[in-house]
Amino acid sequence: xxxxxxPTPCLVLDRAILARNIDRMARAVGRLGVALRPHLxxxxxxxxxxxxxxxxxxxxxxxxVSTLAEAEYFAAHGITNxxxxxxxxxxxxxxxxxxxxxxxxxxxxTDDVEVAHAIAAHPGQMRAFIEIDCGEQRGxxxxxAPELEAVATALGRRLAGIxxxxxxxxxxxxxxxxxxxxEAERNAALTAVRRLAAAGLPCPxxxxxxxxxxxxxxxxxxxxxxxxxxxxxxxxxxxxxATNDADSIAVTVLASVIGRRPSxxxxxxxxxxxxxxxxxxxxxxPHDYKxxxxxxxxxxxxxxxxxxxxxxxxxxxxxxxxxxxxxxRIGDRVRVAPNHTCMTSAAHDRYFVVxxxxxxxxxxxxxNGW
Amino acid sequence: xxxxxxPTPCLVLDRAILARNIDRMARAVGRLGVALRPHLxxxxxxxxxxxxxxxxxxxxxxxxVSTLAEAEYFAAHGITNxxxxxxxxxxxxxxxxxxxxxxxxxxxxTDDVEVAHAIAAHPGQMRAFIEIDCGEQRGxxxxxAPELEAVATALGRRLAGIxxxxxxxxxxxxxxxxxxxxEAERNAALTAVRRLAAAGLPCPxxxxxxxxxxxxxxxxxxxxxxxxxxxxxxxxxxxxxATNDADSIAVTVLASVIGRRPSxxxxxxxxxxxxxxxxxxxxxxPHDYKxxxxxxxxxxxxxxxxxxxxxxxxxxxxxxxxxxxxxxRIGDRVRVAPNHTCMTSAAHDRYFVVxxxxxxxxxxxxxNGW
Numbered sequence: 140x141x142x143x144x145x146p147t148p149c150l151v152l153d154r155a156i157l158a159r160n161i162d163r164m165a166r167a168v169g170r171l172g173v174a175l176r177p178h179l180x181x182x183x184x185x186x187x188x189x190x191x192x193x194x195x196x197x198x199x200x201x202x203x204v205s206t207l208a209e210a211e212y213f214a215a216h217g218i219t220n221x222x223x224x225x226x227x228x229x230x231x232x233x234x235x236x237x238x239x240x241x242x243x244x245x246x247x248x249t250d251d252v253e254v255a256h257a258i259a260a261h262p263g264q265m266r267a268f269i270e271i272d273c274g275e276q277r278g279x280x281x282x283x284a285p286e287l288e289a290v291a292t293a294l295g296r297r298l299a300g301i302x303x304x305x306x307x308x309x310x311x312x313x314x315x316x317x318x319x320x321x322e323a324e325r326n327a328a329l330t331a332v333r334r335l336a337a338a339g340l341p342c343p344x345x346x347x348x349x350x351x352x353x354x355x356x357x358x359x360x361x362x363x364x365x366x367x368x369x370x371x372x373x374x375x376x377x378x379x380x381a382t383n384d385a386d387s388i389a390v391t392v393l394a395s396v397i398g399r400r401p402s403x404x405x406x407x408x409x410x411x412x413x414x415x416x417x418x419x420x421x422x423x424x425p426h427d428y429k430x431x432x433x434x435x436x437x438x439x440x441x442x443x444x445x446x447x448x449x450x451x452x453x454x455x456x457x458x459x460x461x462x463x464x465x466x467x468r469i470g471d472r473v474r475v476a477p478n479h480t481c482m483t484s485a486a487h488d489r490y491f492v493v494x495x496x497x498x499x500x501x502x503x504x505x506x507n508g509w
Numbered sequence: 510x511x512x513x514x515x516p517t518p519c520l521v522l523d524r525a526i527l528a529r530n531i532d533r534m535a536r537a538v539g540r541l542g543v544a545l546r547p548h549l550x551x552x553x554x555x556x557x558x559x560x561x562x563x564x565x566x567x568x569x570x571x572x573x574v575s576t577l578a579e580a581e582y583f584a585a586h587g588i589t590n591x592x593x594x595x596x597x598x599x600x601x602x603x604x605x606x607x608x609x610x611x612x613x614x615x616x617x618x619t620d621d622v623e624v625a626h627a628i629a630a631h632p633g634q635m636r637a638f639i640e641i642d643c644g645e646q647r648g649x650x651x652x653x654a655p656e657l658e659a660v661a662t663a664l665g666r667r668l669a670g671i672x673x674x675x676x677x678x679x680x681x682x683x684x685x686x687x688x689x690x691x692e693a694e695r696n697a698a699l700t701a702v703r704r705l706a707a708a709g710l711p712c713p714x715x716x717x718x719x720x721x722x723x724x725x726x727x728x729x730x731x732x733x734x735x736x737x738x739x740x741x742x743x744x745x746x747x748x749x750x751a752t753n754d755a756d757s758i759a760v761t762v763l764a765s766v767i768g769r770r771p772s773x774x775x776x777x778x779x780x781x782x783x784x785x786x787x788x789x790x791x792x793x794x795p796h797d798y799k800x801x802x803x804x805x806x807x808x809x810x811x812x813x814x815x816x817x818x819x820x821x822x823x824x825x826x827x828x829x830x831x832x833x834x835x836x837x838r839i840g841d842r843v844r845v846a847p848n849h850t851c852m853t854s855a856a857h858d859r860y861f862v863v864x865x866x867x868x869x870x871x872x873x874x875x876x877n878g879w
Contacts, residue, residue, distance in 0.1 A: 205823045225767065226777065228779070230840050253838065397648070416786070470624075508857070508858055509516060
């Protein structure tokens with residue numbers, strides 16, 4: 140099967156690029172002397188997970204997931220050490236306990252005293268991380284929050300460690316900036332660890348990480364593991380914040396031309412907001428790619444600066460670079476590099492896998508939803 | 510089952526509001542003396558389709574869909590007269606022909622002479638509409654395009670009619686503006702019809718329509734059918750362009766509180782970009798609701814102007830209205846009204862249906878993907 144035989148729109152995963160991205164991160168993490176706990180929220184695929192876990196360059200401490208559906212899926216495929224890295228609610232503990240009763244070791248995350256008590260009181264098996272906010276201002280308590288010891292004490296022997304996520308690294312733009320944010324991420328984690336140690340509370344796992352900070356940290360002393368995810372695929376946003384380069388985007392959307400208006404330098408694709416997502420990550424980046432960059436069917440930049448400038452539900456309107464040939468015909472195919480690979484991938488239920496060329500070498504399913 | 514028993518995040522559909530929205534549009538269309546060909550791209554649900562088709566207030570000419578997956582799904586559920594309203598490619602004709610060989614009457618859309626010849630030459634059964642651009646600048650040829658007769662002639666006896674879509678009505682803001690755009694939409698359609706008639710080419714169906722133009726058209730003489738869709742559910746954007754009022758939004762996302770920071774008027778929900786979509790339709794509307802408006806579990810505006818101001822993959826950060834109580838606990842539930850109901854609904858694979866209250870009276874599946 141060739142790319143030309145696929146129904147459009149669909150998601151294409153270039154395994155050769157994926158392998159390079161996996162290798163680069165594993166080497167970076169391995170050099171830092173910490174374990175890799177890859178975040179599978181982007182890939183949501185057992186086949187991708189197996190490639191990441193097979194890398195010889197970094198020790199693996201487990202995996203990270205963003206939904207309990209992912210936890211169930213990966214546990215069912217034999218990956219048992221799982222960190223569900225989104226703040227837990229008491230109502231979700233039964234589902235975690237059920238997975239763990241069936242052989243998984245799903246650990247959870249909280250920053251709340253009341254929830255910590257609910258975790259401690261739950262009859263099922265589970266361990267929990269205290270979430271620290273190292274500057275992202277999303278989940279977690281600041282490392283100097285007065286309730287830290289109370290949450291740890293409430294968790295008791297269920298305390299697995301502390302975790303933090305420098306999501307605000309996405310506002311960094313250069314490798315030195317990323318290294319500085321990684322240092323701040325590590326410092327926030329270690330501040331919490333020192334407070335717990337002073338209170339006689341054990342904290343075996345110290346978990347940090349986003350793709351840019353994992354890749355560019357200068358040192359991670361005191362940290363035990365890092366949790367990057369988006370680096371596996373990369374995207375037009377990550378390419379501008381030093382996670383991947385522009386030619387290392389592993390996932391693209393294959394689309395057909397369904398409209399052409401050469402005099403206006405415009406074509407219309409059958410990939411709109413549904414197939415590309417409405418994510419506009421690059422809006423705040425140095426270079427705004429609107430809803431995606433149009434590549435040729437082999438993923439090459441043959442169409443210059445041709446962008447999907449409008450994304451309706453099933454229509455993607457492309458402003459063609461006037462410098463490139465405008466002789467598209469209806470049914471011609473292109474690939475669109477995404478702004479934000481997590482959101483674009485989630486619009487699809489499978490990957491059509493290629494190995495640099497146009498031969499489809501595999502079809503890999505994804506686990507979407509909750 | 511109650512809303513409190515559901516896993517979060519999930520999609521809630523209020524059948525009472527849906528019924529009112531369906532009734533309002535059917536009456537509006539019925540008064541105009543044209544048929545309704547409801548667009549099911551928003552609902553993607555046979556259960557919703559049955560409610561729309563059961564309305565006694567407007568004659569039904571068929572349904573409209575945005576993907577061939579929808580066409581297959583609705584045909585399999587016994588709805589056979591289907592307009593696939595996205596420009597066709599020659600490669601997709603086999604799939605259309607296969608559906609029609611199995612008993613459906615899927616009609617297709619083109620604005621291209623070459624494709625029209627491919628349609629005419631295809632051995633399968635199919636009829637096609639010529640798409641006219643009435644100002645949206647997406648698909649379709651302008652009504653004065655020189656190739657109109659050539660496309661019609663190429664289609665020959667497979668010409669079903671002409672269709673146009675005033676998607677640019679979304680830039681209108683008032684009922685008189687919508688009525689003016691509806692008039693322009695009708696005029697574009699009738700210009701094309703008159704040209705075909707002058708050339709002796711029959712054009713039995715004249716199909717127009719978006720939700721705001723179908724609802725607010727002053728008259729539709731010469732038009733045979735209209736194709737609104739988003740009106741069934743409504744959203745925070747449509748509420749600002751006179752399609753629905755703010756209390757007529759039928760679809761919301763049920764979410765749990767997973768973080769709380771009362772001193773900063775902030776909570777975090779387990780509904781982020783994946784559950785809400787990253788659509789920012791209201792960014793260009795008079796009132797910007799960021800990623801959604803936070804309602805109570807019964808869908809009431811109990812939390813004032815509390816908005817999801819940030820949407821990461823599985824985290825929705827809410828800026829609480831400082832005027833409302835800030836005493837949320839982890840696990841508390843809210844509902845989020847969407848910016849753009851088509852995109853938000855597509856993030857989910859089913860509806861949990863309520864009837865104004867908190868009792869789940871049904872679970873309805875959706876047909877996503879392609």
